[in-house]
Amino acid sequence: MTDPQNSPILEARDLHMAFGGLVVFEHLNFTLGRGERHAIIGPNGAGKTTFVGLVTGLLRPTSGDVLFNGRVITHESPQQRVKAGIARTxxxxxxxxxxxxxxxxxxxxxxxxxxxxxxxxxxxxxxxxxxxxxxxxxxxxxxxxxxxxxxxxxxxxxxxxxxxxxxxxxPQLLLLDEPAAGLSTAQGHELFRQLAVLTADTTVLFIEHDMNLVFRYADRVSVFAAGALVVQDTPDKIRTHPRVREVYLGT
Ligand SMILES: Nc1ncnc2c1ncn2[C@@H]1O[C@H](COP(=O)(O)OP(=O)(O)OP(=O)(O)O)[C@@H](O)[C@H]1O
Ligand SMILES: [Mg+2]
Incomplete structure (x- = not known):
């Protein structure tokens, strides 16, 4: 038996996802450590929201698996996943x-x-x-x-x-898809400041386009682009990573 305390809270293994002829992910592998505040960034259409859908059960992958606390949940309903401890806004x-x-x-x-x-x-x-x-x-x-x-x-x-x-x-895992969308910069910071305090014991996976918020509030960052996880690292490393600059930060 896997010991849930020692396994990552969330894992994606070799996920393949297509909407008809449009392939969003090929062989996506992703690991989220327990207790992390983890940001997903990437260009528009990179599959960030699709990934959240695969985790909550709103979407099913073409192939591959999603594991929560070391347990395969790929075929569980959204309701079963909420019960298991996954919630989204x-x-x-x-x-x-x-x-x-x-x-x-x-x-x-x-x-x-x-x-x-x-x-x-x-x-x-x-x-x-x-x-x-x-x-x-x-x-x-x-x-x-x-x-x-x-x-x-x-x-x-x-x-x-x-x-x-x-x-x-x-939830054990809270998923936030652009929680600060539509807010002013100051309101966005206020929201994330409150979140950081409130969710001290919760693993949080959030999608965010505002790099100031990402670099300030994430412990780790994953960059999605062109159907794959390009790099996963600390905000400091992400900021200066050549591949990230190429695919996303645009400098
Ligand atoms: N239900 C759907 N049916 C068909 N295509 C879809 C569906 N949902 C998403 N797509 C397509 O899949 C790709 C990934 O979309 P997704 O919404 O996951 O991107 P995203 O990274 O969240 O982008 P954004 O930053 O704009 O929110 C896009 O090309 C999108 O048009
Ligand atoms: Mg999105």
């Missing part, structure tokens, strides 16, 4: 937009417990979950906004709520 859909953050977090917490039956109408009866939701909103600096309809909140707070909803699932 919720896109705040129209339902959540019309709710307030407190109700949204209570519903997310209920989902974590496998209860899909908690609706807006029954939220007020969930005393224990309401306490937990309030505590989480305090942590994320959203306490004053708990009862404000989400779509009327500033955009930065909506993005923060997206992360809080994923975090409510208590």
């Amino acid at each position: 919720f896109q705040i859909n129209s339902l959540f937009k019309a709710l307030n953050p407190l109700a949204s977090v209570v519903i997310a917490l209920a989902q974590r417990e496998g209860r899909a039956n908690v609706s807006l109408r029954s939220v007020s009866r969930e005393g224990k979950l309401i306490d937990e939701a309030n505590a989480l909103l305090v942590k994320f600096g959203l306490a004053d906004d708990a009862l404000t309809v989400t779509e009327t909140l500033p955009y930065g707070k909506q993005r923060l709520l997206e992360v809080a909803l994923a975090f409510a699932l208590r």
Whole structure:
């Protein structure tokens, strides 16, 4: 048996992924260490979001395997993977937009417990979950906004709520696809600063185009380009790596 504590939290082995005739990955191999804050960078269309989809189970590879804690999960459903401890940010859909953050977090917490039956109408009866939701909103600096309809909140707070909803699932691995997209530079830094504190015990894999954020908040960086992992290293090494400059940083 593999000891999950000694194996990487996430591994991709020889992944091949194609959408019809469009090959995104050929033989992608990727390893993520437990506890890392790991950034994926690469040009538009490099397959970064596709990779997240393969990890969450939204997409299935043409061949190859995805392993979580040393266990093959390639054929597991997204729900099974959430249960195993993989969460990605919720896109705040129209339902959540019309709710307030407190109700949204209570519903997310209920989902974590496998209860899909908690609706807006029954939220007020969930005393224990309401306490937990309030505590989480305090942590994320959203306490004053708990009862404000989400779509009327500033955009930065909506993005923060997206992360809080994923975090409510208590994941071992948190996946963030451009969490700071649409935010100002200052708001992006604020989001990542808060994330760094909140996720001290969680492995975080994030996609980010803003190199300032990447170099500041990642322990390690993977560069995807042309269907492959070009290089994986520390931010300092990535910054000066000739191949990275060639395929991405453009200097
Ligand atoms: N569902 C899909 N069907 C067909 N092609 C797709 C699908 N999803 C992605 N692609 C294609 O696969 C390639 C990789 O896309 P992907 O979204 O993973 O790139 P990305 O690295 O996330 O890019 P960006 O930085 O623009 O977000 C692109 O050429 C894209 O057009
Ligand atoms: Mg993308």
